[in-house]
Amino acid sequence: xxTIKSYIDANKNRFLSELVELLKIxxxxxxxxxxxxxLKTAEAIKESLHKAGCDHVEICxxxxxxxxxxxxxxxxxLPTVLVYGHYDVQPPDPLxxxxxxxxxxxxxxxxxxPEGAIFARGSCDDKGQMYMHVKxxxxxxxxxxxxxxxKFMIEGEEEVGSESLAWFVPRxxxxxxxxxxxxxxxxxxxxxxxxxxxxxxxxxxxxxxVTGPNRDLHSGLYGGAVANPINVLTKMxxxxxxxxxxxxxxxxYDKVEVLSKEERAEMAKAPFSLEAYKDALDIEAVYGExxxxxNERNSIRPTLDVNGIWGGYIGEGAKxxxxxxxxxxxxxxxxxxxxxxxxxxxxxxxxESIAPKGVRVKVNPHxxxxxxxxxxxxxxxxxxxxxxEETFGKVPIPQRSGGSIPIxxxxxxxxxxxxxxxGFGLNSDAIHSPNEHFGVWNYLKGIETIPWFYxxxxxxxxx
Amino acid sequence: xxTIKSYIDANKNRFLSELVELLKIxxxxxxxxxxxxxLKTAEAIKESLHKAGCDHVEICxxxxxxxxxxxxxxxxxLPTVLVYGHYDVQPPDPLxxxxxxxxxxxxxxxxxxPEGAIFARGSCDDKGQMYMHVKxxxxxxxxxxxxxxxKFMIEGEEEVGSESLAWFVPRxxxxxxxxxxxxxxxxxxxxxxxxxxxxxxxxxxxxxxVTGPNRDLHSGLYGGAVANPINVLTKMxxxxxxxxxxxxxxxxYDKVEVLSKEERAEMAKAPFSLEAYKDALDIEAVYGExxxxxNERNSIRPTLDVNGIWGGYIGEGAKxxxxxxxxxxxxxxxxxxxxxxxxxxxxxxxxESIAPKGVRVKVNPHxxxxxxxxxxxxxxxxxxxxxxEETFGKVPIPQRSGGSIPIxxxxxxxxxxxxxxxGFGLNSDAIHSPNEHFGVWNYLKGIETIPWFYxxxxxxxxx
Numbered sequence: 001x002x003t004i005k006s007y008i009d010a011n012k013n014r015f016l017s018e019l020v021e022l023l024k025i026x027x028x029x030x031x032x033x034x035x036x037x038x039l040k041t042a043e044a045i046k047e048s049l050h051k052a053g054c055d056h057v058e059i060c061x062x063x064x065x066x067x068x069x070x071x072x073x074x075x076x077x078l079p080t081v082l083v084y085g086h087y088d089v090q091p092p093d094p095l096x097x098x099x100x101x102x103x104x105x106x107x108x109x110x111x112x113x114p115e116g117a118i119f120a121r122g123s124c125d126d127k128g129q130m131y132m133h134v135k136x137x138x139x140x141x142x143x144x145x146x147x148x149x150x151k152f153m154i155e156g157e158e159e160v161g162s163e164s165l166a167w168f169v170p171r172x173x174x175x176x177x178x179x180x181x182x183x184x185x186x187x188x189x190x191x192x193x194x195x196x197x198x199x200x201x202x203x204x205x206x207x208x209x210v211t212g213p214n215r216d217l218h219s220g221l222y223g224g225a226v227a228n229p230i231n232v233l234t235k236m237x238x239x240x241x242x243x244x245x246x247x248x249x250x251x252x253y254d255k256v257e258v259l260s261k262e263e264r265a266e267m268a269k270a271p272f273s274l275e276a277y278k279d280a281l282d283i284e285a286v287y288g289e290x291x292x293x294x295n296e297r298n299s300i301r302p303t304l305d306v307n308g309i310w311g312g313y314i315g316e317g318a319k320x321x322x323x324x325x326x327x328x329x330x331x332x333x334x335x336x337x338x339x340x341x342x343x344x345x346x347x348x349x350x351x352e353s354i355a356p357k358g359v360r361v362k363v364n365p366h367x368x369x370x371x372x373x374x375x376x377x378x379x380x381x382x383x384x385x386x387x388x389e390e391t392f393g394k395v396p397i398p399q400r401s402g403g404s405i406p407i408x409x410x411x412x413x414x415x416x417x418x419x420x421x422x423g424f425g426l427n428s429d430a431i432h433s434p435n436e437h438f439g440v441w442n443y444l445k446g447i448e449t450i451p452w453f454y455x456x457x458x459x460x461x462x463x
Numbered sequence: 464x465x466t467i468k469s470y471i472d473a474n475k476n477r478f479l480s481e482l483v484e485l486l487k488i489x490x491x492x493x494x495x496x497x498x499x500x501x502l503k504t505a506e507a508i509k510e511s512l513h514k515a516g517c518d519h520v521e522i523c524x525x526x527x528x529x530x531x532x533x534x535x536x537x538x539x540x541l542p543t544v545l546v547y548g549h550y551d552v553q554p555p556d557p558l559x560x561x562x563x564x565x566x567x568x569x570x571x572x573x574x575x576x577p578e579g580a581i582f583a584r585g586s587c588d589d590k591g592q593m594y595m596h597v598k599x600x601x602x603x604x605x606x607x608x609x610x611x612x613x614k615f616m617i618e619g620e621e622e623v624g625s626e627s628l629a630w631f632v633p634r635x636x637x638x639x640x641x642x643x644x645x646x647x648x649x650x651x652x653x654x655x656x657x658x659x660x661x662x663x664x665x666x667x668x669x670x671x672x673v674t675g676p677n678r679d680l681h682s683g684l685y686g687g688a689v690a691n692p693i694n695v696l697t698k699m700x701x702x703x704x705x706x707x708x709x710x711x712x713x714x715x716y717d718k719v720e721v722l723s724k725e726e727r728a729e730m731a732k733a734p735f736s737l738e739a740y741k742d743a744l745d746i747e748a749v750y751g752e753x754x755x756x757x758n759e760r761n762s763i764r765p766t767l768d769v770n771g772i773w774g775g776y777i778g779e780g781a782k783x784x785x786x787x788x789x790x791x792x793x794x795x796x797x798x799x800x801x802x803x804x805x806x807x808x809x810x811x812x813x814x815e816s817i818a819p820k821g822v823r824v825k826v827n828p829h830x831x832x833x834x835x836x837x838x839x840x841x842x843x844x845x846x847x848x849x850x851x852e853e854t855f856g857k858v859p860i861p862q863r864s865g866g867s868i869p870i871x872x873x874x875x876x877x878x879x880x881x882x883x884x885x886g887f888g889l890n891s892d893a894i895h896s897p898n899e900h901f902g903v904w905n906y907l908k909g910i911e912t913i914p915w916f917y918x919x920x921x922x923x924x925x926x
Contacts, residue, residue, distance in 0.1 A: 313771040366780075
């Protein structure tokens, strides 16, 4: 594996231009207007896996967007690594906040990326991080150093709930059989502080609808005399947190994993500048659950956030109307041991119970997924840790992430293997936001580090 | 005036078809796409005033939509009645809730209108009610019974705040000089319970904006750790009412007129069925300020209602985003003695003061107007009361309305005359809502009653 650095130096421009081409295709899975582009992206991924040395590549049809599968089996007695990633991207809106068009990638200098960053939707989440694996594969096969079997499963619906993947995995257990699953769809603390994500939060996403009078009313004639669905909705949502920002849904915290003092002290060692955090977001103060630090609030604690709200007249100017209906999209991030279906049920029961007379409430569960924790004493974690040590020169910090990759617990259940989350993005990469980017240095460092994982995993596994 | 009934019988079909033609023009002042239609409506009104017997008619230009003016001066020594109305209409959305297209008027039977009702946007508010005055004028001039001078001032921006009227009135005091102002833009209790509106609520309309982080964030990575502008906005709005639904803005109630027990007892005599009210709106319970009845809540008490709210992802499906900004449109209905500019200031100061650290709040005052009360011992009120007695066979009940016609207090200030609100609509007419309608019986009863006002006003005035 010692030739990886020189291989990257020799091929750097090609690695970048190949990624740029991939980023030009607007593979927005949430918007059916982009269907052709999503399918075109799947074809491009299949082609790149073939070129990277996979013996067998195929586009697997599903009820939704296809899953690209590729593999190279060198010896059935050797371990098998299954790489998961996704080729779809988030919608780019609001477009006017992008400094350059989201699907016209440009490499620009930034304050924190030594070789600049690629600005484009999907650069970090997840085309850039997924493509690191394709290029690492290319290196290992080109130089005859692939130490074990590899499978790739790259899906096109991660940004819309991975429904087709949930259909595909149980139907293809043999095809997907593996010893460990490797994913790069998370971040690390900083370029000089490598970290491995060991926990993901679960998710429950619901939509609520509050109906008051059977039609929109004149706010002069009816104002003050009937329940206004928007006022009621704000009151109901506001009541979901108490004055300490604890969530008030009965039973919500019952199964929440409580970390020991020692574990929290260990977490607190991760370097973190509250000032830099506030500056980056242009906020005067952070805000959250009493008794927890910012890093705890967005990793080991569950949350409840409104992701969207609407009702009444939202055009220009004024309309003195009392709307008949008001709506909100609400998501809860969950921690290990909280069951997303149980939490969804608790939310629904509670939300319906707090509706005042005079309105009717509907809760529509959307989707969800369980949280996940990777044990740091597993072979997979140990192999990843050694890989980072080879290329960063220091042992990575295990870190819980606040995000959710619901399919990780599906993998564990269906494929009975653990997932290792080797993320090379940074929190400031603005994924899901305008001006998403991915450091050039991070992209190349990922390509450099991944082959070492294969080497150490194969060695540890054969011990 | 005794021939009015037979005149109406003879001309009923024409009166209806002329109104239908007027209702076909979509004079939506809020939407500039309808500019030509708004202007076309002004022309149609001018033409109809001319035909009804005005000596002088003109389209008066303003910074916005024009004001149609018409007059017939028969003797400068006689009193002058100024009729005000508006030819613009509310936007018709949501269109899918209309049973027939809003600008294709149809006459259909209803449960409560003896001769059916005309369904169309503007049928009641205010084209239908305004046109009653045009047809009453026609009767009086055609039959040589006009007892005094008449002026008409019909504007095209009532539904968007009457800004051009506020510009026009102070510049045309002499042209508009009058002894009493007559408006039909309100309602009455029921077809067998005539009433005259003696009070209007004032209005303060504001738009608020809450800004959190400087960009939309991924709710997994940041959820729980930063102030979510939507959650914060719901909390701030919810806090504007206490558990008894009193408004919590300091000083808000300081100048609110307190009615005596006797006055409230008098009000309570107006017939009202809570069951029928709830049934009509399809609600299980009413909702409002503790200690007041439904009729008090929407007339003598001030209110605060959210008219629109929006923020975050409101499209189909799910997006796990923490929005950078959230917005709401909020209106307060005010009662006599509350000054709308002072209340707007109190709102702004309070709303800014309750913002938690971690967000920034902007309050943009929109527009407003003062409340108004007509003394029931004035000649104008007495003349109107007698007119109703002539045609309904009973004395009308004086009634406070919850709505606002901000220009009424402007008229009092600039033209130094009182306004009489002779409304012939019903609360169930769905003004500002889908399926707005106006009873055929009510339309004709208005035309019948108005000439009697002229007769009695002229007689009382000359005493």
